[in-house]
Amino acid sequence: MDAFGHFSLTWTKNTIVLADLQSTSTFVKTPLAGGIQRSCDVLFDVMSHSLAGSTGVGDHGRDGIMHFVQSHKCQTFCDGLGLEPLSEDDIEETALTNYEDYNEDVEDNPENEDYNGEEDYEEAEEE
Numbered sequence: 001m002d003a004f005g006h007f008s009l010t011w012t013k014n015t016i017v018l019a020d021l022q023s024t025s026t027f028v029k030t031p032l033a034g035g036i037q038r039s040c041d042v043l044f045d046v047m048s049h050s051l052a053g054s055t056g057v058g059d060h061g062r063d064g065i066m067h068f069v070q071s072h073k074c075q076t077f078c079d080g081l082g083l084e085p086l087s088e089d090d091i092e093e094t095a096l097t098n099y100e101d102y103n104e105d106v107e108d109n110p111e112n113e114d115y116n117g118e119e120d121y122e123e124a125e126e127e
């Protein structure tokens, strides 16, 4: 299950990690499995950490991502998925780059102007 966390961090280019992964084994019948009943693990109570710290309760942001990187031990599943080993230095560098990109995206997005505009608050208080 920890390999899925590694995958999530790699797939999101070091911006989000799914952590504290717990699952229960069950059987499901799904079109994805050709309509055949298969055994699988269903995730529950998934936590996530993101550079933006925007994924909700329990998101410890960059610290949460770095904690995962420091505690994760790659397993055969990581190799099987073709995942490169995690490196704190690589994550730090990539995280900084992506975090800067995130800030630029927020600033460039006209829909986010209200979040930065304190004037709106002052006008509202005067009324």
Ligand SMILES: [Zn+2]
Pocket (backbone or CB within 6 Å): 002, 003, 006, 072, 073, 074, 075, 078, 083, 085, 086
């Ligand atoms: Zn791994």
